[in-house]
Amino acid sequence: MSTVTETAEPLISESVFGGKIYIDGEWVAGSGGEIGSIAPATGEPIASVGVAGADDVARAAASAAKAQRDWAATPHPERAAVLRRAAQLWEAHAEEIMDWNIREVGAIPPLAGFALHVTAAECYEASALPSAPLGSILSSEEPRLSFAQQVPVGVVAVISPFNVPLILGIRAVAPALALGNAVLLKPDPRTVITGGVSMVRIFEEAGLPAGLLQLVPGGADVGEALVTDPNVRVIAFTGSTRAGRIVGELAGRHLKRAHLELGGNSAFVVREDADVDQAVNLATWGAFLHQGQICMTVGRHIVHESLFDDYVSKLATKAESMVVGDPAAGQVHLGPLIDEVQRDRVHSMVQDAVAQGATLAAGGTYEGLFYRPTVLANPPRDAAVYCDEVFGPVASVVSYATDDEAVELAAATEYGLSLGIVSRDAMAALGMAQRIPTGIVHINDQTVNDEANSPFGGVGASGTGSRHGGAQANIDAFTETRWITLRREPGQYPL
Numbered sequence: 001m002s003t004v005t006e007t008a009e010p011l012i013s014e015s016v017f018g019g020k021i022y023i024d025g026e027w028v029a030g031s032g033g034e035i036g037s038i039a040p041a042t043g044e045p046i047a048s049v050g051v052a053g054a055d056d057v058a059r060a061a062a063s064a065a066k067a068q069r070d071w072a073a074t075p076h077p078e079r080a081a082v083l084r085r086a087a088q089l090w091e092a093h094a095e096e097i098m099d100w101n102i103r104e105v106g107a108i109p110p111l112a113g114f115a116l117h118v119t120a121a122e123c124y125e126a127s128a129l130p131s132a133p134l135g136s137i138l139s140s141e142e143p144r145l146s147f148a149q150q151v152p153v154g155v156v157a158v159i160s161p162f163n164v165p166l167i168l169g170i171r172a173v174a175p176a177l178a179l180g181n182a183v184l185l186k187p188d189p190r191t192v193i194t195g196g197v198s199m200v201r202i203f204e205e206a207g208l209p210a211g212l213l214q215l216v217p218g219g220a221d222v223g224e225a226l227v228t229d230p231n232v233r234v235i236a237f238t239g240s241t242r243a244g245r246i247v248g249e250l251a252g253r254h255l256k257r258a259h260l261e262l263g264g265n266s267a268f269v270v271r272e273d274a275d276v277d278q279a280v281n282l283a284t285w286g287a288f289l290h291q292g293q294i295c296m297t298v299g300r301h302i303v304h305e306s307l308f309d310d311y312v313s314k315l316a317t318k319a320e321s322m323v324v325g326d327p328a329a330g331q332v333h334l335g336p337l338i339d340e341v342q343r344d345r346v347h348s349m350v351q352d353a354v355a356q357g358a359t360l361a362a363g364g365t366y367e368g369l370f371y372r373p374t375v376l377a378n379p380p381r382d383a384a385v386y387c388d389e390v391f392g393p394v395a396s397v398v399s400y401a402t403d404d405e406a407v408e409l410a411a412a413t414e415y416g417l418s419l420g421i422v423s424r425d426a427m428a429a430l431g432m433a434q435r436i437p438t439g440i441v442h443i444n445d446q447t448v449n450d451e452a453n454s455p456f457g458g459v460g461a462s463g464t465g466s467r468h469g470g471a472q473a474n475i476d477a478f479t480e481t482r483w484i485t486l487r488r489e490p491g492q493y494p495l
Contacts, residue, residue: 004165005194006206006440007373011089011093011096011097011198011201011202011205012094012097012100013143013198014047014048014097016137016201017046017047017049017050017197017200017201018048018049019034019050019194020035020049020050020217021050021051021052021056021216021217021390022032022182022197022200022213022214022215023059023060023063023214023215023216024059024060024063024067024210024211024214025127025183025200025209025211026275028050029050029352030050030051030052030053030056030217030218030453031052031053031055032051032052032053032056032218032219032222033050033051034048034049034050035048035049035051036048037050037104037190037192037193038047038190038447039104039106039328040105040335040336040337040338040339041106041325041326041327041328041329041335041336041369041370042200042326043101043368044101044419046103046193047106047193049189049192049193049197049217049439050192051189051217051218051219052186052217052222053215053218053221053222053225053226053366054219054221054222054224055171056216056218057216057222057225057226057229058186058223058225058229060214060216061155061184061226061229061230061231061232061415062231063116063211063214064155064182064183064184064211064212064231065154065182066159066208066211066238066401067211067212067233067345068154068155068182068210068212069150069210069409070180070183071177071180071181071182071208071212072151072152072180074180076131076292077131079130079178079180079193080128080129080130080131080178081127081209082128082206082208083123083124083126083127083129083130083176083177083178083209083275084123084124084127085205085206085207086123086174086202086203086206086208087120087121087123087124088120088128088231089202089206089436090119090120091116091120093117093202094113094120097116097166097194097198098112098113098116100176100193100194100198100381101115101165101186101194101329101389102114102250102327102328102335103222104190104191104194104437105115105162105163105165105191105194105295105338106291106327106336106337106369107327107335108212108290108327108333108334108335108336109327109328109331109474110251111289111374112327113163113411114119114404114486115164115166115167115313116166117231118166118167118295118451119166119167119424121169121399121451121452121453121484122170122174122175122422122452123174123259124165124169124452124470125174125175125374125452125469126177126178126187126474127145127178127466128471129175129178129471129474129475130178130179130180131181132190132471132475134149134150134151134475134479135148135149135465138483140485141486142485142486143487143488143489144485144486144487145485145486145487146376146483146484146485147393147482147483147484147485148279148481148482148483149398149481150475150479150480150481150482151180151477151479151480151481151482151486152164152179152180152181152478152479152480153181153233153234153257153478153480154181154182154231154233155182155183155184155222155232155233155234156172156176156181156182156227156232156233156236156478157183157184157186157227157232157235158172158173158176158183158184158185158186158233158236159186159216159223159226159235159237159239159247159376160172160187160195160237160238161188161235161238161239161240162186162188162190162191162195162293162338163246163293163294163295163298163338163391164289164290165187165188165191165195165196166194166195166199167450168195168261168348169185169187169195169196169199169455170199171261171452171468171469172236172238173185173199173213173341173479174237174478175250175468175478176477176478177203177208177212177213177473178373178470178474178476179478179479181445181478182211182212182213182214183212183213183214184211184214184216184217184226184227184232185199185200185495186216186218186222186223187215187217187275188224188278189218189219189270190338190339192215192217194409195316196201196215196217197215199214199215200213201215211252213417214218214410215453217352222290224250224380227247227250227251227254227256227258228250228254232256232444233256233257234256234258234259234339234477234478235247235251235256235257235258236259236468236477237258237259237260237261238261238295238480239262240261240263240389241262241263241389241414241415241461242264242464243385244260244262244263244463247260247396248464249415259468259477260462260463260464261456261457261458261462261463261465261468262295262417262458262461262462262463263295263417263461264295264296264297264415264417264418264462265299265300265301265387265388265390265413265415265437266286266297266299266300266405266417266418266419266420266459267271267297267299267300267302267409267410267413267419267420267436267447268282268286268287268298268300268301268302268419268420268421268447269302269303269419269420269422269429269432270283270302270303270304270311270422270423270426271303271304271305271403271406271421271422271423271424271425271429271432272306273308273423273424273425274304274318274422274423274424274484275422275424276307276310276311276314277314278422279303279307279311279422280311280314280315280347280420281418282445282446283311283315283340283395283446284315284318284319284322284422284445285446286298286447287301287373287393287394288319288322288334288373288393288394288395288447289332289430289448290335290392291301291331291334291335291337291371291392292390292391292392292393292478293337293338293342293355293391293392293394294348294448295389295417295462296417296418296440296447296448296449296450297390297391297447297448297479298395298420298446298448299386299389299390299394299395299396300386300395300396300398300409300410300413301315301397302387302398302399302400302410302484303397303398303399303400303404304399304400304401304406304441305399305400305401308397308399309446311393311397311420312361312375312377312397313359313361315362315395315397316361316362316375317362317373318363318442319360319362319364319374319375319395321374322334322363322373324372324373325328325369325468326368327363333373334371334373335370336368336369336370336372337371337392338367338369339369339399340369342392343366343369343371343392345392346371346390346391346392346394347364347371349383349384349385349388349390349392349394350364350374350385350394351364351381352383352384352385353383353384353385353386353396354376355378356379356380356383357378357379357380358376358377358378358380359375359376359377359378359382359398360374360375360382360384361375361376361377362374362375363375363393363394367428371392371393372393373393374393374394374395374488375394375395376394376395376396376397376401377396377399378397378398379396379398381398381412383396386398387413390424391416393451403428405430406432407436410432410436411435411436411437413421413460414460414461414464415421415458415460416437416438416439416459416460416461416462416463417429417436417438417439417440417447417458417460417462417463418439418447418448418449418457418458419433419440419441419442419443419447419455420439420442420443420445420446421433421442421443421444422444423443423444425430426443426444428441429443429444429471431473437458437460438458438459438462439457439458439459439463439467440457440458442455443494451469452469453469453471454469454470455467455468455470455472455473456468456469460474
């Protein structure tokens, strides 16, 4: 079996990608010009990246559609080999890519390492898709062979966000390519290197033919061009519920499938029989990892009234002990928020909750983009910090008296992504979970989990029912179903 070893030459060099986008196998100037990629921890530019325009999208989509036909006809072992090599390259260049992730995204090293692990795993999982069964034999009342076949959709547009750009891009890019499609990738303009350039360079080195993965960073105009281009058949979008509604509406008008993985405000239920120290350990990770900038982040901590004071005190003590700073400069627990807009939104929500009567048990302050981990006790149930997705390191803690009340509180949201329940009685916790509509449930764990072989997605305002991860979910997402029949002789009809 072939392996890939890292060379002294960097994989990601500004001399190659600087100020450029990637179309039809070449790094070229984008019609949108170029912008600086800024390290949120320092405010310093770390590289120049290209910006696409609508005309670039049209050119990329046309060349992708042409390249896709040959790729779909490529023998499945060859497609699988490209995905395996890509997985090996992620591992071989992990240190270099982690460094970009830490500086450009503001991820702490443990999260950056986890992202690389999942990204490689997504490629290994996807490498099994080309040889997976892609159809079924159907019964027929006629003397003929009748079967259903899964065929590539053609060109897939992948629109990924800033927060975990590797995982949230590769989980669509890898299976779409493996199943014989071409991909147009639009990462968030703030994280183009980690979420875009690194993927292009990995697949270039893995031997993916030109035209099958194209990089078109940009703003809303580029997103609209991707959704409306006639060569694009499926859109895989990860981002806010507000933006997802716009993408879904536009895709619907153009009769296209849109796989929408949207926001969340996940509940973390601590039952009366739970160990408070264990629950706080889980909650600290679930609420504050990556500064709370994860769709699965624990937003609402729903704690039994007998444990409430102890839980708030211990979570606040933990929050106060955490180190916030530049993850590229030393060991920290939290890095920076992505930009001032996000910081000001988080701070406004915290201040409003306090003004409405919430108790500020910890945090609520910031320096630059570094926001202290924050604990709010008893925020009003209609406060934005409790009802909405915060996307910041803020834990809102409320109490409950009975399991029925906990279920009611956990279910009282438009979101439905992830759910965590802590209890010594795992079966009772599972029974509670069956009454709370979410796409993901973790018993005796917090809400932030991800594995490449597991179906990921939400319900309600967290998504439209599509899933990423796992062979069947990926096949459903990136293929069309064709009904085919064969007769030995032409059929006879009475007319």
